[in-house]
Amino acid sequence: MKKFLTAGACFLSAVTMAWAQAAPEAATAAGSAAGGPKIEFDTRGYEFGKVIQGEMIRHEFVVSNSGDQTLHITDVHPGCGCTTAGIWPHELAPGQVGKIPIQINSQNLSGSIRKTVTVTSNAKESRVILEMSGQVVKSIDVIPSFAMFHLIQGASNAAPAVVKITNHMDAPFRVTSAKSDTPAFGVGEIKTLTDGREYEITVTANPPFGHGTNGTILLGTSWSNYVVRIPTYLTVQAAVNYQPHQIMVPSELKQTNTYVVTLYSIRPEDRFTNATSSDERISLVLTNAGANRPVYQLRATIPAGFTLPPGKMTFITVETTDPQTPEIKIPVQQSRSFAMPAASARPRPALPVASSTASGSH
Secondary structure: OHHHHHHHHHHHHHHHHHHHHHHHHHHHHHHHHHOOOOEEEOOOEEEEEEEEOOOEEEEEEEEEEOOOOOEEEEEEEEOOOOEEEOOOOOEEOOOOEEEEEEEEEOOOOOEEEEEEEEEEEOOOOOEEEEEEEEEEEOOEEEEOOOEEEEEEOOOOOOOOEEEEEEEOOOOOOOEEEEEEOOOOEEEEEEEEEEOOOEEEEEEEEOOOOOOOEEEEEEEEEOOOOOEEEEEEEEEEEOOEEEEOOOEEEOOOOOOOEEEEEEEEEOOOOOOEEEEEEOOOOOEEEEEEOOOOOOEEEEEEEEOOOOOOOOOOOEEEEEEEOOOOOOEEEEEEEEOOOOOOOOOOOOOOOOOOOOOOOOOOOO
8 A cells, every 4th residue: 555655656746747847848839839020010001192193102111020030021012013112121130120112103193093012921910911092193184184075966056165274283384375276176265263273275166067076176385395185076976776776587487576676866855656667567566665755666576487588678667856867767687597518428448458369378
């Protein structure tokens, strides 16, 4: 019994000593796991405010290592081609501070912008996104950037377009002259909103109006050899239109089909009436589908077995109240099936005839 108690006491003593030695080692390992490099920035977002288009936007992000092991910065990756990174510190010892220079080329940028840079390192937070944001404005801003005229076919006049000119530079700016490079457009009133800063230019379109007309308004300024160019465009479209622009019938119409064509006008007073077909086999129903605007549906019912002579078509005609387009003609065509030519059978080449002479015979 005495030997048993002595042996038990020795075992407990050995376990206690082993635990006492293992505890500091475990604490050291836990502390080591909680440590390591730690990346920190003075700020992760930089607001640069308003800059003139073409300026280089520069900022240095201050980076530090607040951990207890060396920080390795392996990559600084901008999010787009207009943003670049300078030389950055690839290693920072614990407590050491460095700078990551970033610049943005604003030459092709405008309006509110937001650019990002991703910094990759061996820290626990292995990827950090830095952001630069602000507004890029042109030295002279033209709003809208062009003068546009949309006219209905047959229009005899066009409402003028107004363009605002704004100077974002420190030096005052004045419009000294204005002209059009084509007789299709002209310049009306030049209004000063803020002397040296803001102006309004009235652009006019001159008849006769042709679809696809374009030109440029040229503004002379008080700045030496500086000319403001305002692109100007004019389009003319028919008041009435329809979709689809044709009805295509299959080559073999095995059952009666109804085809729907939508007719509409951009003028509320227009109407569509009296739908007729040059082929009496086609029955038509025309209904007003728009509650407060001229949108009509034409239902053309074509019977099974309908055929047209090859290369021929028939027309559905709808009358309108538009003086420029008194009637619409909708073609009805039939697709043709083409049989694939039969593949010609090629004769197989004759097999060589085996010699009847036995090998080795004389």
